[in-house]
Amino acid sequence: MELTPLYWLLYISTPASLSVSPDRSQFFEYEYVSLSCEVQGNSTGWRVVRNSERGILSECNTDWGKQQGSSCNVFPIPSDSGLYWCESGSGEHSNAVNITVHDGAVILESPALPVTGGDSVTLRCRYQGTPSDLTADFYKDGSLIRTETTGEMTIPAVSKSDEGLYKCTNSEGESPESWMTVTVPTPIPSPAVPVLSMSLPRLLCSLLVGSPYLLVTIILLVKYCRSRAQGETRVPRKTHQDQLGDHVEEE
Structure with a gap:
């Protein structure tokens, strides 16, 4: 039976998966193979199902295999070639695996x-x-x-x-x-870093508008600097003769 991607039932929101031991897709006639339903949580009610090359749908423990819990042990013959998967009582499916039994x-x-x-x-x-x-x-x-x-x-x-x-x-x-x-595997994209596209004047304007306390502080600082500068200009500077007179009085 030729398997193409259309035959694969992938893991899409399913709590179960079918494993094959040994992990291969081809077996000689009467080779032992174990098919197991690996279920997240309770595996009760899950069974192995086969769709043979003849299109006959059947469960393990009917006319092929031996059911043990959620596993099925098989000594297959060529007519057992086909698709195998796990199925629950409510109709949920696992992935499907193609197995070929060869008598060559x-x-x-x-x-x-x-x-x-x-x-x-x-x-x-x-x-x-x-x-x-x-x-x-x-x-x-x-x-x-x-x-x-x-x-x-x-x-x-x-x-x-x-x-x-x-x-x-x-x-x-x-x-x-x-x-x-x-x-x-699909790589997980890293979060995008926002790019600052605002010009410097607009950035300063936004900071001033958005920070009233900063604006008041700047205004008070400017006023303080101006008043201090004006006070220094009002104090008369001593001339050279005044400084000399002060020196004579001290002697």
Whole structure:
């Protein structure tokens, strides 16, 4: 089943999320996989639901899987391939995860859940037997992107451009395709700093009008300076002869 972004039910105001253990989207036939509903608060009433490739909607513990609390343990077969999610009794949904069960010799181990931009992600070409050569070709959206002799490919820091359909091939066969979703956290904008666009005269005018006490203080200060200056000019200055007479009288 080919998964596209339209199939993802994202975390939009939902109290639950579906986790997959081990965290990969492809499994060999009869491999053990555990699907768990991680719920904020009480998990009672949540169940794992599947929409198979045939379009049949069913719950865990009906004709597939074994329900244990809010988890479902499965030993899947190819007909169990499809979309899985958590659902409450009131109709609330979690995210959806696409799982492919392959009865061939090769699968691609890729994350079942969305990966965060900047994280390191390793894709592995896994074989059911023990191949003599681990060399594998990795494809994205149908185009060869890398050949690795170790059978695994690491993306040191994934970005939105790495999102797409991946598969691998080797001498043993070809894996199914799986969609890898990359989420990029939205940065929190810093608060804008107000820019002072007022001219200096207007700023001074605003300060004077808005501060009457400051205006009165300035006026009183100006009056005090003027009266002091006028008092100094009214005192007669002694002439040189007056100063000499004062000196003789003291002797």
